Amino acid sequence: MRQIAWGGVPIDEFVLIEYVISIVGHVPVRNAYIGIYVDGDAGYLGLGPEDWAEICVDDWSGSRYFAVGEDGSDSVFYAWVADDDGDPAVAGESYAFDNHSATGAMAVALLGPVGGTSQLSFNWWNASGDGWGPCRISNCARIHVTGYAYSDADKYAIMSNGELDYDQIEMWLDHTSEGWQPPPSPLSRSTDTQCLISFGPLTIYPGKQIRFGMVLAAGYGFHRKADDFAELYDRELPFAYRDSLDFSVLDSNIARAKGIFDYLHRGDVNWNGKVDIGDLVDLVRYLYFGAEGPSYLPVCDVNQDGSVGLADAVAIAMHVLAGQPL
Numbered sequence: 614m615r616q617i618a619w620g621g622v623p624i625d626e627f628v629l630i631e632y633v634i635s636i637v638g639h640v641p642v643r644n645a646y647i648g649i650y651v652d653g654d655a656g657y658l659g660l661g662p663e664d665w666a667e668i669c670v671d672d673w674s675g676s677r678y679f680a681v682g683e684d685g686s687d688s689v690f691y692a693w694v695a696d697d698d699g700d701p702a703v704a705g706e707s708y709a710f711d712n713h714s715a716t717g718a719m720a721v722a723l724l725g726p727v728g729g730t731s732q733l734s735f736n737w738w739n740a741s742g743d744g745w746g747p748c749r750i751s752n753c754a755r756i757h758v759t760g761y762a763y764s765d766a767d768k769y770a771i772m773s774n775g776e777l778d779y780d781q782i783e784m785w786l787d788h789t790s791e792g793w794q795p796p797p798s799p800l801s802r803s804t805d806t807q808c809l810i811s812f813g814p815l816t817i818y819p820g821k822q823i824r825f826g827m828v829l830a831a832g833y834g835f836h837r838k839a840d841d842f843a844e845l846y847d848r849e850l851p852f853a854y855r856d857s858l859d860f861s862v863l864d865s866n867i868a869r870a871k872g873i874f875d876y877l878h879r880g881d882v883n884w885n886g887k888v889d890i891g892d893l894v895d896l897v898r899y900l901y902f903g904a905e906g907p908s909y910l911p912v913c914d915v916n917q918d919g920s921v922g923l924a925d926a927v928a929i930a931m932h933v934l935a936g937q938p939l
């Protein structure tokens with residue numbers, strides 16, 4: 614595992630973590646799933662320990678896809694956690710954000726070849742109450758866990774369930790017509806939310822490595838106005854309030870992190886952690902001999918011109934054969 618963080622604007626609002634996973638022994642591990650469990654709490658930490666429990670019981674989880682790159686051909690999926698209303702200070706009818714407010718959001722995104730060919734799941738659940746989370750009717754018949762999983766079998770079941778749960782802001786809506794189990798009643802306004810982002814199935818062979826990245830990002834200004842929640846939020850019709858939430862800083866921070874991640878790995882066409890003749894061979898076979906596409910195409914754009922072509926193969930060749938920098 615390698616962690617990278619920066620202290621200067623504008624790349625000081627995320628941490629990149631790179632994982633390299635291999636197995637011990639001589640038998641391949643099949644149908645493996647990898648997940649990142651997120652227990653995000655949004656609130657003012659300067660409050661005393663007696664108030665910490667209150668910080669976390671009014672938060673929401675959700676997920677989001679957004680397009681990146683000049684032509685929007687690449688996308689990133691992330692899970693986010695934020696306070697429900699941003700904790701404004703309230704005096705009578707007037708709302709104001711102060712230094713005890715939680716107006717930002719946090720997000721976790723997976724980077725590298727984890728989308729596309731793999732099954733991506735996003736699950737959230739209420740950790741402080743009954744542990745409930747959205748569950749597809751088709752899954753509920755065979756999986757009895759919808760939220761926090763205690764046993765290894767339950768953890769595997771939820772990591773591999775293939776669900777992309779609707780956002781927690783929609784938890785009061787009936788999603789049964791879209792194939793979701795109805796929520797239990799009563800639900801709390803919002804909860805100590807926890808969520809899980811996972812991918813697979815993978816076969817991990819002895820001597821081979823699974824490599825991927827994760828970015829943990831912050832985004833300020835997620836709640837725009839102190840009275841948005843009071844003015845716009847209706848649990849039966851939450852879309853006007855959701856539209857008031859500002860994802861732009863989370864999006865740009867995650868896009869920056871992805872750009873750095875892709876740049877750090879440029880040229881590693883076969884995604885094995887190094888750039889050598891094997892990458893050149895794979896790229897040429899892909900470009901000119903109809904071979905299957907590389908598992909993570911963004912790193913093949915070695916010269917960062919927005920497309921993958923001959924110039925990238927030449928750059929790898931000059932690096933491998935003549936020692937030139939990529």
Ligand SMILES: [Ca+2]
Pocket residue numbers: 654655656667668669670671672695696697715
């Ligand atoms: Ca909170």
Ligand SMILES: [Ca+2]
Pocket residue numbers: 735736737746747748749759776778
């Ligand atoms: Ca679920």
Ligand SMILES: [Ca+2]
Pocket residue numbers: 880881882883884885886887888889891892
């Ligand atoms: Ca390589």
Ligand SMILES: [Ca+2]
Pocket residue numbers: 913914915916917918919920921922924925
């Ligand atoms: Ca290129």
